[in-house]
Amino acid sequence: MSKFKKLLQYPLVWFFGLFVAGFTIADLAKPAAAFSDFENRYLKQLPTPTVRTIFDGSFAQNYESYLNDQFVLRNNWISLKSRAESVLLKVENNGIVYGSGGQMFEKYTTCPTEQLEKNLGYLSDFLMQHPNSTLAIIPSAYEIYPEKLPTGLKMVDQLSIISEIYNEYSDFAETLDLYPTLEAAKDQYIYYRTDHHWTTNGAYLAYKAYCEAKGLPYTDLSELTAHEVPDFYGTYFNKCKNTTISPDTLTWYEIPMSSVTVDGTEKGEYLNVEGLESRDKYGAFLWGNNGLTILKSDREVSGEPSRILIIKDSYANCFAPFLTLQYDEVWVADLRSLAKGLPDSVKETDFTDILILYNFMNLASDNNFYRLSY
């Protein structure tokens, strides 16, 4: 008893001892999780030490990342840090900037110029070889809503780089400037607040603009049946964990198709309805980012079907389905998931039109454009 009383005189000693020992034991006892729903990513697993990995230091490094990823109550610690950052009156956390009206942005202050130049090189080669192509670069949300950015924050001027690119390409390729369309509709809900993508309505406006540019008829949105999925927390939220911001609502439209093949597997629908239940709701469109997806419209086709090839990033996932209203077949290729480049089936098929659709940031940073050559 006297020893216990003595210990009570040193509350810091036992608090620190219990805190460190408690979390150490709890952490050791906790089984490793494979996936974090909260962060929407796979977590590091315990690395196996080998003589080589111990001596080159990679085991130590991997073990530390494993420890961080699997640390007990990780989600709570992350939320606590996010809250502490807000207490410090910071308007950003983990590279996500809090704009006004609950709109979030990715902090994008430097453009990876070298990679962009490289990508534009591959792109211009492709455009020259395929004169039936159109290039459309989607500006990020902050270019449409600059007034929502915190005062003084200077971000990369995407619009002027895009118009520079379009000018340079004007001699040999079709380009589609999406800015006027999106800017004119800025009062509508065209970009998510907690996610980096445009909303389905934003994508629809781009579809309409594309059809108009091509001289094609387009379907009015009111002719399609809409479904709303509330409580969508997107990629920005996954990074910053600011729980004071309200979630987005995701909308999808019923578009009848006769067939949807994703990397050779028939899926029936363009939308993964089960995926809407998960955290990564945007991933439901086209079943996520897959190599080659072929959408076929349910119209009767007589003669050679009209086909469009879309080479794209994930922004096109909610955009491509609309094009089945105009084309008999919509082929969607994502270079990031095509390790061997564009498949032979693409190279051997005749396309009426080709659309290259990228968000500016992905266009500037993606290092898979070398796969474009064919």
Added chain:
Amino acid sequence: MVFSSLLFLFRFMPAAFLICYITPKKLKNLALLILSLFFYAWGEPKYIWIMIVSILVDYTCGQGIKHLGGRKSWRRVFLLASVFINLGMLLFFKYADFFADNLNALFGWSLPHTGLTLPLGISFYTFQTMSYTIDVYRGKVEAEDNIITFGAFVVLFPQLIAGPIVKYSDISRELKERRINLPQIQDGIRLFIMGLGSKVLLANNIGALWTEAESLGAGNLSTAAAWLGAIAFSFQIYFDFSGYSLMAIGLGKMLGFDFPQNFNYPYISRSITDFWRRWHMTLSSWFREYVYFPLGGSRVSTGRMYFNLFVVWACTGFWHGASWNFLLWGLFFFVVLVIEKRYLLSTLERHRIFSHVYVIFLLILSWTLFAITDFSALGAYFGRLFSFTGGSDWLYYLRNYGVTLLLCGFFSTPVLKNFYQKYLAEKKWLTTILLGVILVLSVAYLVDATYNPFLYFRF
């Protein structure tokens, strides 16, 4: 391994303390030696032999001086052997590539790079072990006969990688006979948590502002933003470095060691002379004792004294990194210190506000010189600091980091310390709660660590 990591807090530290506390007295130093070697080898096992060589060399030299010390020539041989081997390792690992680059540029040679990473903490432990042999040579301490005890001194994990620079004479008594009691452990925990908070909550947070300014480059900053960036780095290096020292001192206390103080509110200095009595105190006293005094110190002709100062500050600068800007940084202090000594000190003494403004202004410039190793980037940054360029970017930085800047300013002064000593020291429960909050927040920032640099990889 570094202290500010989950690995240290929730794996190494509990295991190490458990082992140290339950090991019988006789074996405690052996336990410390093995634990410290593990601590050092974690992540970079290939360099463990440097530690072993360090221990063996200085142990042998110490013993040599002790047993063959009757003859002056032998004493010299052992002393020089220790100095050559220690400095040789330091020169090889830290400066070889730098010299190769400069010789190549000067003579058009093509000397190859060693391609080696700098062994963690080499600048600290080579100085620590050298001090042992020199002190034995001078008869200031007795040579250690037990190689385990000596080995424990060389690799003692709390002070191994980022200071304070602990001389053998500082802890020779504790190495043989140390008592661990609850008040001391409590004190150690308090210092450790304060140090952890300094590093993780203050230094990392404000450091993000500097990193942003530096990566954008001077050309993309307004003058006001450039100043904010330089101020941010000044805070970052202070809280990072002093925080690390504080963690080391705290861990030492928990193990029964009393390490020397390393920082004493340097930013409230009223002269640069005063600043260097408060900043990295163990380094300046090392240079004073082992370089400045042996050169004759100030008991020589005025010209010679300035030469001695020049040597000391060139070495101090160069010690911080193998790059010209560090040398310039050291010489900047040489010039300022000489000017203060000759003309300024009495003026600074009389004008309180002026002296603070003067010191802070010079320190911000010196840290800018310290932070940017590339000369053209450095020139551009200074250009931006002193030629006015407008812009509104600073508004964002001020809004985002304003509170952090205020906190850093507050914790740079002894206000909290005085308050603690006056009102809080006796309120153990309240102190525990406050420190508990700092600890919990620090862990949260470590779990969600997007930015947790180790600044001394160049030291």
